[in-house]
Amino acid sequence: MEKDARYNSPIDNNADNDIDANTNGDGDPYIDNNADKDTVINKIRGIVGFLIDLDGCVYKGETLIEGSDAAIKALKRTGRKVLYLTNNSTKTPQEYALKLRRLGIDADPAEILTSAVATAAYMRRFERGSCYVIGEEALRSALTQEGFTIIEEGNERCAKYVVCGLDRGLTYGKLAAACTAIHRGAKFIATNTDPNLPVEGGYLPGAGSIVGAVRIATGVRPIVVGKPSRYIMEIALGRLGLNKEKVAIVGDRIDIDVKAGKVAGIFTVLVSSEGTLIDKKMRLTPDLVVRRLYDLTALL
Secondary structure, rough: OOOEOOOOOEEEOOOOOEEOOOOOOOOOEOHHHHHHHHHHHHHHHHOOOOEEEEEEOOOOEEEOOOOHHHHHHHHOOOOOEEEEEEEOOOOOEEEOOHHHOOOOOOOOHEEEHHHHHHHHHHHHOOOOOEEEEEEHHHHHHHHOOOOOOEEEEOOOHHHOOOEOOOOOOOHHHHHHHHHHHHHHOOOOEEEOOOOEEEEEEEEEEEHHHHHHHHHHOOOEOOEEEEOHHHHHHHHHHHHHHOHHOOOOOEOOOOHHHHHHHHOOOOOEEEEEOOOEEEEEHHOOOOOEOOOOOHHHHHHO
């Protein structure tokens, strides 16, 4: 059994993931069957701030999901605030803004909150020290900007923290170094535990597959900052500066985005297309389901 880094509690390694596909073939928005349709529509019309996921919601890989650009324009045209909330730690807010602009969406770095930035912000509560990082330059940069020192493989025994995110240059040596540091007492922190990353035509391994390898090898569960954790949601809501009743989260994962919204106590919108994976055991029902982001604008 694994040990929780904070509570020293056991984790069941044998739990099965019960997943299924949630589809909305006709493209019409639909509502939680237990909710009054008019009430839900009135609620969404009263939303003035949207936390919008990127991967799988606005685009897949380098391909814009049809209508996403028009949807963002429509939201902003009506004076609503948009904050892009992504668990992907491989780009800086500046790089994400450039990507969105390439795809035809006007975006400012201040409108983007990544799990890398949120993780570095969360770590402000800790004493500054050395970090061994499994992750890419955007994560390393975010930590450096908060005053943490990045140490390289070979010096991991000196690490006070191990910070783990998506790393497309992952090696066995990196995993071994992280495990060594954790075994020697380094605090284990993860940007997120997304199992996969949606791209054109399917999925690639996500940060969760890397975090899981370290977790299994060490028996220590990390502090997770990204969605669905309350930590990133508190930062995001602070950025918007709005009352919770006026905020909605929009994403393509019920186990990540919808759960994050439930944790934060805000309105939840699931973007559900063919092949979208949901976890039936979560027993979480989004307030609204749309086939794509553009369909949301028809209700506003």
